[in-house]
Amino acid sequence: MSYNVYFGVILGILGLYITKTFLSRKGLHSPLPPGPRPKPIIGNISDLPSPGTQDWIHWLKHKDLYGPISSITVIGQTIVILNDASVALELLSKRSAIYSSRPNLVFASEMVGWEHILAMQPYSARFRAYRKALQPYLGSESAISQFNSLQEAETHRFLSRVLGDQTKLSEHIQTEAGAIILKIAYGYTVEAHTRDPLVHISKLALDHFSTAGTPGAWLVDMIPACTSLFKTAGYPIPGSENELIAKWTAASLYTGGADTNVCAVECFFLAMTLFPDIQRKAQEEIDQLLGSDQLPKHPVASMGIPHASSEDDTWEGYSIPKGSLLMPNIWAMTHDPAIYHDPMTFKPERFLGIDGRGPEMDPHDLVFGFGCHICPARFLADTTVYLSAAQSLAVFNIRPIDGQKGKNVRPEFKPGVVSHPTPWKFQIEPRSASHEALIEQEVPKINNIVSGFSLQPITLTQKEYSDYIKTHGVFYHGLQEEIRKKVFPARTGAERNAAFDKGYTAYPKDQVPPTFEDLNLYHGA
Known part of the structure; x- marks a missing residue:
């Protein structure tokens, strides 16, 4: 690399710092939200979460130090951290006209190739075209009802796979989630009982996306000029705008739904391993409702992806400059003791109302995103996770391995845009011989439903x-x-x-x- 290139990059960094630090704040009459004191030029680089750490825990510390809204500045780029649900809903939902853009995550978009995915789109004509394409099929509970038979059938195939080999639980969950979305988006039927190559490749791509899209993890996201150090001659991608919208809307459906559904179902199995009493109570309710001879039918990102402000704004006396990144700490919001009583305790009944208290805040208002960027496939995701949980409880007992108790299983979660639980030890067994027969006797019928959908x-x-x-x-x-x-x-x-x-x-x-x-x-x- 020539000296001139390095010198140009250094000048670019200095120029970016001067522009963002001084010119972007011209006319602001209020201070930024509180935060750690920045250093000259580099700002708060040292205050970013270190690689491999859980960024939602890192940013939660800001709430105790600075309050519900805080900020840092990295080489002139303002980053606002939202640790409070009411603040996030006020800014990202009620003021969505200002906060519906997306930051340019250079590494994930330009360098890795995810720039056309829906989750990366700023509010634009293309963004609206993506949403318009999905709305008739996914935009309501009635719209997704056409997929009920497919979801139920793939859930039953999932039960059959778990019955055959419980040691591959995560792989079976990935296959189930991938099978539903691949069938809807592409008409593709996954392999019934063997490892499907397309699901496997897609899983690798989603893992890479989760790593590449982590806010603050890549210096090039703060210093776009660094791309010149690595960029080589590219080639144009053929095709019309309509083709691009079609291609990436389908891809967005998979990337937005498959990995998050997998994480949610994994967390369900982890919770059932940890809390056998709650598992038994849920099984009793399912048995009372349906009996034991049939299965229930049709009825997770900790930090999400940052928003960006499209104009200057103020909140409670604090300035939020145009171009700021806003990072909602969804994990902190769903574990806020001001909203949820004893938030670190697993109490599903809290959402029905217990101990004389009314139902606590529905997490659906937070976990599917905010404003115009709310998940377009949330109804489909809800149904898929519900069926996986309800049908699994109906036929399986889930417990720690012999000789252990649930309290000895220590749940840990991986960092990334979508945070999966780390592997844990468990046993899954049919609740009885009749439950095992119920799974097996329906398999031929279920395969016909899937292939004929x-x-x-x-x-x-x-x-x-x-x-x-x-x-x-x-x-x-x-x-x-x-x-x-x-x-x-x-x-x-x-x-x-x-x-x-x-x-x-x-x-x-x-x-x-x-x-x-x-x-x-x-x-x-």
């Missing part, structure tokens, strides 16, 4: 079909070229693409527009 075919006119797929491309993009060939068989690839993107203006008048069924968009179903 598809969305309802729709017959559309030429313009309706064009408009539909441009809006809801999440469910077709993998077969776009097949669509083009079917519609424009006599044209070259370039001509097909051009006509396709114009809305089928050159569609042959003597042909009937293809339906989803005609084109076999769910050919694997």
Whole structure:
């Protein structure tokens, strides 16, 4: 690396510091939220969480030292930490017009390649297009009802896998979560009883995303000029804006849902290992409701991803400059003793009201995000986790390994955007021979349900079909070229693409527009 490049990077860092520290605060009449005193130029770099630490615990210390809202500055970049639910809801939800942008996490987006994923999008036309594509299918409980049979079937396949080999519990949970979303987004059916290659590859990608997207973990996120030290010549990615939206909306559905669902179900099994009394009580309630001859049917990020302010703002006398990063400490909010009585004790009944107290705050208001960035697949996620927990309790006993008690299992959690529990020792056994038979006897039927699942075919006119797929491309993009060939068989690839993107203006008048069924968009179903 030449001396000139290094010198340029140093000048860039100094320039960035001067610009952000002085010019960005011009006109501010109030102090920043309290925080540790910054050092010249580098600011509060030494106050960032060290690699491998649980960042939600690190930032929670700020609440005792500085109050519900605090701030640090790193090379001129203001970072605001929110440790209080009411502050987060006020700023990120009620003032979402100001706080709906996203910071440019350079490492995860530009350097690793996640810049087009929904979670990384600032509030923009593309962001709205992503949400619009997902809304008709995931935006309400009635919309996701079309996936009920698929979710129930994949949950039953999960029970069968656990019955066959409980030592691979985490892998089985990953397969279940991946199977549901891959089927919905791509029409792909995972392997029933063997390790599925696509689920495995996707798991690796999600692990990398969780590491790459951790706020404050990468210096290049604070000093974008550092990218010039590593950047090489790239190449343009072909495809229209509609194709990009379709591709990345589908990918966003998987990245946003698969890993978080896995974490939630893992935490459920960990909780049942730790608290056998609560497990027995839940099993009794399930048995009373359903009996023991059937299964229940249809009815997790600690820090989340930072928001960014799109204009200057003030809160309770503190300035929040334009371009600030706002990091909601969701873990701190869901363990706040001011909201939850005895928050470190596992009490599911707290949400129903106990000991003369009313129901405590529903964590759904916090864990799915805030404002415009609230999780678009939250209803689907809720149902998937519910079915996994309820059906597992209906047929399995979950306990520590022989000779141990739940209190001897010490739960630990990994750092990252999505924080999974570390491996722990447990036993999973059928509650009885009849429960074991219940799982096994339904497997052939369940496999048929999964393989036969598809969305309802729709017959559309030429313009309706064009408009539909441009809006809801999440469910077709993998077969776009097949669509083009079917519609424009006599044209070259370039001509097909051009006509396709114009809305089928050159569609042959003597042909009937293809339906989803005609084109076999769910050919694997």
